[in-house]
Amino acid sequence: MVEAVETMDGWYSLHDFRSIDWSYWKQATPEVQKEAIASFEELVTKWDAVEEAKNGSHAMYKIVGQKADLMFMFLRPTMEELNELETELNKSKFAEFLIPAHSYVSVVELSKYRPAKDGIDPETLPETQARLKPILPKWEHACFYPMNRRREGDENWYTLEKNVRGKLLYEHSKTGRKYAGKVKQIITGSIGLDDWEWGVTLFAHEPLQFKKIVYEMRFDEVSSRYGEFGEFFVGNLLKKEDIAPFLEI
C-alpha cells in the first residue's frame, strides 16, 4: 500500500474575502463613516496585539478586480479563535458595509518527506515551529489560490510511492528556491477542511513575480502532471494607516 506522508501542522488559517457595498457606503453620513472606520481600526489594533504576543498573525490586502475588495488572512492556534475573529468582524460597524465574497479554511502545513536528520524530529526544531506559526510578511502584494493533486488515470498523485512524491516535491522546491527574497509562500493544508486540498498564499514585492513563479512551476512535473488549480485572487497590501484614505469618498 502507498504510504501517506506525515504532516506537521501549525496555526489554523482563514482567508476571508469581502466586497465593499460602495453605494451604501457613499450614502452613509460622514459621522457613520467615521464610526465604521474607527470600528475597523480598533479591530486591527486588537489583531496587532495578538500578533505582537505571537498568538497569531494577520494580513490585509486590497483585491484587484471584481472577485472581492478585501482579503483578510488570519492565523490562529485554534479554529474557535478564527470563528471568534470572524464573528467580531461581522458584528463591527464596518461590517454593515461589507458583503461576504469568499472564504477558505485551512491549516499551515509542512510535510515530512525528507528523512529526519541525525534522528531529530524536525517538528521539534525552532525553525520548523517558526514556519508552522508564521508572522505573515506584510509584503506589498499577495496572491491566493487553492489547488489539488490530480487523481485521474495515470496521473494519480495518491497512487505514487512516497519516495517518488518526495523526489517530485524536491524538484519543485528547487524552482521555488530561485525566488528566494522575491516570493514567499505559505502552504496551508485543507483536506477535510475546505473544498480544495491546499491553499497557496504567495507574497511578493513585485506582482510580476507571481506570474513568473507560477508559470515556471507549471513545467515542474509535480504541477504539470499532478496540479489542479482553483480561482486566483491577487491584491495590494492594506496598512492600518491607509484604511481611512482608502475608504474616503
Ligand code: VOV
Ligand atoms: C516560493 C517558493 C517555494 C518553495 C521554496 C517551495 C518549497 C516546497 C517544499 C520544500 C515542499 C515539500 C515539503 C513541505 O514543506 O511540505 C513544498 C510543498 C508544497 N508546495 Fe511548494 N514551494 C514554493 C512555492 C510553491 C508554489 C508557488 C506552489 C503552487 C504550485 C503551482 O504550481 O502553482 C506550491 C505548492 C506546494 C504544495 C501544494 C505543497 C504540498 C504538496 C504535498 O503534496 O504535500 N509551492 N513546497
